[in-house]
Amino acid sequence: MRKSQTRKRWLVPLLWRWLPLLLIWLLATAADRAWLAADQAIPAWDQADYLNSAVDHGRALGLLPGGEWPGWRDFLLLSPKIPPLASLVHGTVMAVAGEGPDQASWALALWHGLLLLSLDGWGRQLHSPRLAILALVLAAIAPRLVSLRVxxxxxxxxxxxxxxxxxxxxxxxxxxxxxxxxxxxxxAASGLAAALLVKQSAVPVLAAPYLWAVVTGVGQRQRRRQLLAGTALVLTLLLPWLHQNWITTIGGTHRAVVVSGANEGDPPVFSTASLLYYPQLWWRQLGSVSCIGALLGLGLALWRGLRTRHFSTIPQIPQPSLPAGWGWLLGCTVSGWLLTTMSPNKDARYIAPVLALLILWLSLGWLVLLSALQNWLGRWRAFVLLAVSMALATGHSTVGRVAAIHRAAGSGEPPVVSLVTFLRQHTGHAPTTLLMAPGSADLNEHTGTYYGRLNGGQLLVRSLGDSPAHHPLVLNQAEWVALATGDQGHHRENVRRLSHRIRKDGRFQRVRQWPWSRGRSVELWQRRPDAARGTPFVRQFVVLAQGLAHGPQGLARFMEQIGPHHQLDGHLLYQQQVEAWANRRLAQHPQATDALWSLAALKILRQDAGAADHWLARLEAVLPDNPWPTTWRAAVLLIDWKPWAAREVAHAHPRFQDEPLLKTVGELAAVAAGDLTHLPALHASWPRALEQVNGAL
Structure with missing residues (x-):
């Protein structure tokens, strides 16, 4: 009897602590799975891109068929623009649940569980279990968060x-x-590192709170040590990925933020329209019912605070106490909103981290309102009114999701799935690249690649043809091409022109056709077995690599040609052939510059700084009077965060003072190494280097 009472004494509080969280998560997850089962929409550009990244990381870990551990450097290169943590989680979930879109979405349920766990713990420590439960309910029914869960x-x-x-x-x-x-x-340090390793967009949300924590903690000896240790932990976890991918990350972020913002016509950063861009969305994102109740509650609390002396004839409205921590939450909310607003590219999705903070404020408002209603109507009537309000909010969110099902639903198998399935049956597991001419949400290269790689597949889909300059390359080199009739999606005129040329070119034959939508169809074309091809890219690559010996002009030509050919050869099979040829040639002629330049160029493309440094050093020895092996070598070392070695290499060349670009790289390396006395020399050489580059181009 005593043992039973003891068990009951600790079991009941445990159930009350975790049961609401578990129940809300289970109900939300069940609703999400039902929605996914009913919708069956295929992933569009962004969704397919993230799914492809998950497949990459799952294969690299050996969890998914079709891959194996590639080594640490190549593993880090799997995420050149966005950090890898989410893809690692998603790839692991795929290994357990399956690679299909709906199966992979179980990972979203895990992220939702983490969000609810954080809101629950934060709400309890900020105020009370009642506020935490309100936060869980509001988070589970907020329309924007519901949308993100699927x-x-x-x-x-x-x-x-x-x-x-x-x-x-x-x-x-x-x-x-x-x-x-x-x-x-x-x-806290682990949380900061995890956020930064999910996406760079965490910076606007975390920057101000972290700096405030540093400012308030650095003056205390114990906390100063903790700050140093925590910051060291964050850097230890973040720097390996950033070191390998910092250039591609900067380039990708610039295109995604600055270029996309300009192309999409988003409001200027320092404008009223920009400042109000996200707040005007919150009403729909959080739910009108949720916002109305919260605003009423917060308004009552504010009114009572301002008019206390005039409330003598009105029943007193209970006001919850605000323990320390609400100022921190306010600062996090405001700074997250303002700094996210500073991004030139705006989208309703990007403010999602701030919505979680706003939900805590909504919960406070509802708690104040509930306390007032209990005082006016009685406890049970107040709870009935709360339940009805939450039911209305849930119904509003549900109607929106059901409408989304109707908009997304289609008839029959999507053409991209039919096309990829047919081609995989035709090519088996051979590495294959399909060029996709049209581009739309349901027919694009990212979605095609995702379905082409399911369950160990080796079919990659790429896009080439947006520019008329690439059309001859497609006609001369492509093996498989997907075309469409009618509206082609993006770059309509150029894609239509390419489609017309392929259909009229006798080197291609149509293999099969599938119905699409609005009377359009998708066609699969293949190069005829007896059709002639252009010069193999292996030979072209050797010539392009030797062009690096001529400076910026050769580099520009090299990069201009590499991009389109990487689209044609998605598996980069040419690189293995070039490497094998170069090694054979060096075995016979150790100083063959064509082979040395080819290997150096390959290693630069693969971002293998150590190997690139080795082959460029070999070229320095063979071509002592040519400044460009040294220039490229110093640049590679500088990019690899080795400014001291880059400085030594650049300054040692006899033509260091005569070659503006070499001198600029050397002086920049010296400054990066901490020698600020080279700033005047860098300032003087920089314009000359720009003039040299512009003149060569």
Whole structure:
């Protein structure tokens, strides 16, 4: 009897602690799975891109068929623009649940669970279990978050990890005795690292809170040590990926943020329209019912605070106390909104991490309103009114999702799936590249590649033909091409022109056709077995690589040709052939510059800085009077975060003072190495280097 009472004494509080969280997560997950089963829409550009990244990482870990561990450097190169943490999680989930879109979406349920866990813990520590439960309900029915739970992007993952990171950072930066502990510091550092390793978009949300935590903690000896240890942990986890991919990350971020913002016509950063861009979406993103109730509650609390002396004849409205931590939440919310607004590229998805913080404020408003209703109507009537309101909010969100099913649903198998399935049956597991001329949400290269690689497939789909300059290359080299009739999607005129040329070219034959939509059809064309091809790219590559010996002009020509050929040969099979040829040639002629340049160029393309440095050093020895092996070698070392070695290499060349670009690279390396006395020399050589590059181009 006593043992039973003891068990009951600890079991009941445990159930009350975790049962609401578990129940809400299970109900939300069940609703999501039902929606996915009913929708059956295929992933569009972004979703397919993230799914492809998950497949890449799952294969690299040996969890999915068709891949194996490629080595640490090549593993880091699998995520050249976006950090790898989410893809690692998604690839692992795929290994357990399956590679299909719906199966992979189980990963979203895990991210949603992390978000709910963070809101629950934060809400309880901020105020009370009642506020935490309200936050869980509001998060589960918020229309934007509901949409993200069935949309395979990184936004839900980013929202979950940033919320967890801010919660743990708040726990650490609290005044003693609650804050300042080593466990909290390491949890906060792990959360910050995880958020940054999911997506760079975590920076606007985390930057100001982290800086505030640094400012408030650096003056205390114990916290200063914790700050240093936590920052070291973040850098240890982040720098390996950033070191390997920092250039592609900067380039990709620039295109995704600056270029996309300009192309899409988003409002200027420093404008009223930009400042209000996201707040005007919150009403729909959080749900009108949720916002109305919360605003009423917060308004009541504010009114009571301002008009306390005039409330003598009105029943007093209970106001929950606000423990320390709400100022931190306010700062996180405002700074996250403002810094996210500073991005030139705006989209409703990008504000998702701030929505989680706003939900805590909505929960506070509803708690105030519920307390007032209990005082006016009685406890049970107040809870009935709350339940009806939550049911209305849930119904509003459900109607939106059902409407999305009707918009996404189609008849029959999508043509991209039919096309890829047919081609995989025809080519087997041989590495194959298909060129996709049309481009739309349901027919594009990312979606085609995803279905082409399911279950160990080796079919890659690429896009080439947007520019008329690439049309001859497609006609001379392509093996498989997918065309469409009618509206081609993006770059309509150029794609139509390419489609017309392929249909009229006797070197191609149509293999099969599938119906698409709006009277359009998708066609698969193949090069005839007896049709002539252009010069193999292996030979062209050797010539292009030797052009690097002539400076910027050769480099520009090299990069101009590499991009289109990488689209034609998605598996980069030519690189193995070039490497094999170059090694054979060097075995016979150790100083053959064509082979040395080819190997150096290959290693630069593969971002293998150590090997590139080796082959460029060999070229320096063979071509002592040519400044370009040294220039490229110093640049490679500088990009590899070895400024001291880059400085030594550049300054040692006899023509260092005469070649503007070489001198600029050398002086930049010296400054990067910490020798600021070279700033005047860098300032003087920079214009000459630009003039040299522009003149060569």
């Amino acid at each position: 949309n395979f992007t990184l936004d839900l993952a980013l929202t979950a990890v940033t919320t967890a990171a801010l919660w743990q950072l708040w726990r650490w930066q609290r005044p003693a005795p609650h804050g300042g502990h080593w466990v909290a510091a390491m949890l």
